[in-house]
Amino acid sequence: MIGVEVVVVLALIVFNGVLALSELAVVSARRARLQVLAEAGNAGAKAALSLAADPGRFLSTVQIGITLVGILAGAFSGASMTDRFGDYLETFGFSMRVADGIAFGLVVASITYLSLIVGELVPKQIALRNPEAIAVAVARPMAMLATIASPIVYLLNISSKAGLWLLGQRATPETGITDEEIKLLIAEATRTGVVEPEEREMISGVMRLGDRPVRAIMTPRHDIDWIDLDADPAEIRRRVRESGHTMLLAGRGTIDEVTGVLRVRDLLDAYLDGSEIDPRGLVQPVPAVPDSTDALDAIRILKHASTRLAIVVDEHGTVEGVVTTADFLEAIAGDFAEAHTDERPRATRREDGTWLIDGQFAVDELAETLHLQLPEDRDYHTAAGFILALLRRMPEEGSVVGWEGWRFEVLDMDGRRVDKILAKRREG
DSSP states (O other): OHHHHHHHHHHHHHHHHHHHHHHHHHHHSOHHHHHHHHHTTOHHHHHHHHHHHOHHHHHHHHHHHHHHHHHHHHHIIIIIIHHHHHHHHHTTTOOHHHHHHHHHHHHHHHHHHHHHIIIIIHHHHHHHHSHHHHHHHHHHHHHHHHHHTHHHHHHHHHHHHHHHHHTTOOSOOOOOOOHHHHHHHHHHHHHTTSSOHHHHHHHHHHHHHTTOBGGGTSEEGGGOOEEETTSOHHHHHHHHHHHOOSEEEEESSSGGGEEEEEEHHHHHHHHHHTOOOOGGGTOBOOOEEETTSBHHHHHHHHHTSSSSEEEEEOTTOOEEEEEEHHHHHHHHHOOOOOTTSOOOOOEEEOTTSOEEEETTSBHHHHHHHHTOOOOTTOOOOBHHHHHHHHHOSOOOTTOEEEETTEEEEEEEEETTEEEEEEEEEOOO
16 A cells, blocks of 8 residues: 555655764764763763764664665655556546656655655754754664674774775874864853853963963063062161062072062061061072973962962073962953052953053963964064064064054053054954
8 A cells, every 4th residue: 555655665764864863963972971971870871972982883883774774765665656656647647658757756856855854954953953962862772773783884894994994094083172172162152151251261261371381471570579688677678668569589689699588477577576677587488480381380389389479580590580379360360450560461452443452461362362373383472572573673662563464563662672562453
């Protein structure tokens, strides 16, 4: 009966859709989410991870099923259904040849349409909308199907590997996640409300911190407040009062002869006790880190230090700056208002679309703000260093240089230091 044949063909198309849905769901499912479900005891997630770990075996199983469905659907539609439908059309006065031609065309068009919609497009769109849940649901039946078809699957798997070998694809490609993929995932999570914008900023700060040396976040030498232990007590008191910092480097004659750090609290305690004050006796040792040290390594050093400050030195032992725990916190979370310090170097967008950039603004944050692609072998870490690298000479006020569709103009110099930069998008 034609009704039975129609039901069989429709069932085959639906089964093809299940195979297509399963294939895309398992391939698209995020391994991290499946791993979480598997660790919670979800058997379907464990089966999905097993299928994803051996894609050749899984894809061969799917392809066997799709091929068989195509053959069976063609056999039913091409023979029985076309003949029966042709006979039906002959009752309306069509000749046998015309009736068979119309029947064949209508059957093929109908089967093709249903195969595309029900057997491919709709299942794949469903799989893309929630790949993990669907992968968990279909993994165990697909694993059972793979076991039943294992002899043919083994043959197809070996044959596909041989074909890849002949094409030069002899190594399994790495499937590690890149920084760009993580950023895109976080951006999508922020857009959908899963991650707050402030959380996104902090995550970006942590990722930038992992790529920075300590000199990229330190307070540079010319901004350091320090005291000379060889100065008279009145001068030391004046320096402490004017600084406003809770800790000050202490040196002998020059900042490069640092002996440690002096905590203002210790001085205050001594004054309140009324005891005779010798600042040199209150100096505490301070760790020194090379300027090329990774920021994360510097954090580990500060964790084991008695102070929350370390000096940053170059290869010659010259003090280049200092880094504190507050510097790391600001690199991650952004600015914290303090009465005794200026704002952290930043880039500010103006009403006309241009950007006013502090010369000490971190160049990786500048690249993220303006969507710039910086050279990987760069040896500078600030916007000022970026301008110097582009100009290849000492800039002056009004110096202009371009990069990736942006025009950078030096607005202000502080001695030999680039203080303010204006960035404007070039038209055209």
